[in-house]
């Protein structure tokens with residue numbers, strides 16, 4: 001194994017490795033040896049030395065005081081070998097039956113009518129949930145209290161608010177207007193004071209909730225920012241005890257678009273044929289079918305013109321997935337549920353076409369698979385996040401997905417491409433922090449890690465459409481991302 005990989009594995013568990021130890025680890029059966037060393041070593045050790053390796057026992061009993069950090073299992077050639085040939089390889093067998101638990105889902109819980117008061121309630125809930133996350137890090141005061149006279153304007157103070165407006169002043173500074181439930185205040189970010197802060201201010205999106213620390217102008221009507229923080233996810237997201245027991249392999253796909261002339265049937269059949277004994281879960285993040293009337297002239301691109309026949313065909317494809325694989329299906333903007341998000345799961349008229357063991361959830365939804373929390377969101381908000389952020393593009397979906405985790409919100413902008421239904425609860429707030437964030441929608445593939453969250457955009461099973469040709473969008477079709485839930489190692493498999 002490469003030196004860099006060994007160092008990285010130990011660093012992820014909080015250890016450094018000295019050169020003598022490295023020499024031993026590079027030879028022999030490294031993955032197995034590394035695991036033994038990590039299991040046996042005391043958490044008070046800073047630098048792993050040759051002696052620690054020589055003392056690492058061959059058995060792996062749980063030892064009092066040993067580190068409870070993640071023990072990465074290193075990817076081996078057999079780990080992701082194709083499925084149907086799975087019998088006979090060295091893939092560890094699942095110790096428990098794969099199970100799916102739905103942790104969060106809008107389905108059957110929608111309460112809103114869409115009146116003004118619903119919107120007020122919705123945004124209050126967003127502010128409360130994200131504000132509470134920020135209050136763990138800053139002590140904020142209500143905006144209305146800042147306008148009082150006789151305040152000491154030299155002392156820094158903090159507010160938590162939603163971004164109501166942002167613009168650049170005539171002198172090139174940024175002016176952000178933030179609002180809480182008591183009032184609004186403009187915040188000036190000086191172009192020459194702090195480059196990082198100035199860039200952060202430029203990347204703010206409308207309606208995201210932020211914390212601002214700064215000083216006030218003499219009359220208390222303007223704030224000069226010293227720092228801006230986002231709710232974000234913790235730097236050291238703890239691996240839960242349950243996660244340590246995670247088992248199994250999950251495959252992540254999205255945007256199948258059955259019914260479209262550009263659906264790649266041959267690639268799809270190769271994929272289903274590949275799904276073997278070592279795969280436990282198949283998770284689909286929306287756009288199961290191409291739908292009808294989604295954009296003008298779509299009928300010219302459809303092979304199946306009836307929406308129910310599209311689902312009947314999709315059911316035929318998915319019902320052929322090996323029976324032992326637990327499937328979870330969430331809708332997207334091409335599917336036959338309401339367009340406003342959060343979207344509920346498919347109605348019974350559609351689900352009855354499919355195998356009865358499939359778990360249908362809404363969009364977004366949080367599920368637990370084999371003790372790993374997966375947040376599934378089709379990802380329509382990426383249209384707004386990419387359009388609103390300098391340097392973001394459809395070719396690199398990992399960036400907008402990391403932004404979602406920084407916002408702790410899947411779809412902050414109101415009034416963009418996403419129609420947000422004003423539910424009582426803001427279902428887009430990311431809490432708890434998932435182990436995996438899975439999106440689709442953009443038809444490009446990007447798998448990355450943001451802090452300890454694996455972010456997966458799983459691409460599509462549709463070749464370039466006429467619309468994508470006009471927009472010069474290049475899809476990355478026929479890919480499936482496989483994740484080993486114990487190690488969180490992943491591989492992107494191609495079927496084109």
Ligand SMILES: [Fe+2]
Nearest residue numbers: 255287334441
């Ligand atoms: Fe799609």
